[in-house]
Amino acid sequence: MAFEYTPPKYAQLIAEMERRIESGEYPPGSPLPSEHQLMSEFGMARPTVVKALGVLRDNGWIITQQGKGRFVRGRPALAAGQHPRTGRELLERREIPSVTRLVSVGLVKAPRRIAAYLGQDAGASVLLRKTVVDQDGQPSEIVAVWLPPQVAEGTALAASKELSQGVRRQVESVAGVGLDHIVEHLTARNPDKEERELLGVGASAALLDLYAVACDATGKAWVVLQTVLPGDRHELEDAYPIR
Incomplete structure (x- = not known):
C-alpha cells in the first residue's frame, strides 16, 4: 500500500x-x-x-x-545541492535507458553485510536490483539496490524496466517515512567473476566498493545502495566547508 x-x-x-x-x-x-x-x-x-x-x-x-x-551567513559556497555526496546522488538517480542497462531484478538471499545493514537475519530474502552504467562507450560502474521485499512489492523497483524516478521517491512512498540520512562505507577489493564480465576488467583489478545505507530519523535502514567502481576509471572527490 x-x-x-x-x-x-x-x-x-x-x-x-x-x-x-x-x-x-x-x-x-x-x-x-x-x-x-x-x-x-x-x-x-x-x-x-x-x-x-x-x-x-x-x-x-x-x-x-x-x-x-x-x-x-548566506548561501554556502558549497551548498549540498551543488555537490551531492555519492550516496545521495545514487538515491536520487534515475535509470536512463541510453546509459543504464538493467542486469537483473528479483529476490535473493541477503549477504551477511547487507542483512546487517537492513537489520535482518543473514540469508533472509531481499530484493536486489542491479544495473550497469556505461560512460564513454565502456562500463563505468555497477549499481545494486538492496531492500526488504515489502518495500519493493508492487512498485517500479521490482519491475524489469528502467526507473523513471529515483529510488528515494519509491521507497518513501511505499514505506510512508522520510529518509533522513545516509551512512556510507567504502572498501577496496578485487572483482568476482560476474563483475569481471560486466565491467570488462581483469581478476587483479582494484575495485572501489561503496555502500550507502539510507535511514529514517530513528536510524532504521530502509534501503542499501551499492556502487562498484573500477579504480582506474574513477576518482572520488568530496568538498565541504571548514568551520
Whole structure:
C-alpha cells in the first residue's frame, strides 16, 4: 500500500529558511528570528526548531555567536545541492535507458553485510536490483539496490524496466517515512567473476566498493545502495566547508 509522504516539520522549516535567505528576505549578516519567534510563526515545538537551526548551521547557512544569537551567513559556497555526496546522488538517480542497462531484478538471499545493514537475519530474502552504467562507450560502474521485499512489492523497483524516478521517491512512498540520512562505507577489493564480465576488467583489478545505507530519523535502514567502481576509471572527490 502506498502512502502520501509529507516531509517532517524540521525539514519544512529548513526549506523555508533557505528560501528566505536565498531570496534576500534574510540578507547576510542580519539576525535570525529567535527560537520563540519561529515557534510562534510556524507552530512548532522548540526541539523541532532547534534541530532545524542546527542543520542550517552545520550546512553553512547561518552562524551562531556566543551571547549574541544566530546570524545569516548566506548561501554556502558549497551548498549540498551543488555537490551531492555519492550516496545521495545514487538515491536520487534515475535509470536512463541510453546509459543504464538493467542486469537483473528479483529476490535473493541477503549477504551477511547487507542483512546487517537492513537489520535482518543473514540469508533472509531481499530484493536486489542491479544495473550497469556505461560512460564513454565502456562500463563505468555497477549499481545494486538492496531492500526488504515489502518495500519493493508492487512498485517500479521490482519491475524489469528502467526507473523513471529515483529510488528515494519509491521507497518513501511505499514505506510512508522520510529518509533522513545516509551512512556510507567504502572498501577496496578485487572483482568476482560476474563483475569481471560486466565491467570488462581483469581478476587483479582494484575495485572501489561503496555502500550507502539510507535511514529514517530513528536510524532504521530502509534501503542499501551499492556502487562498484573500477579504480582506474574513477576518482572520488568530496568538498565541504571548514568551520
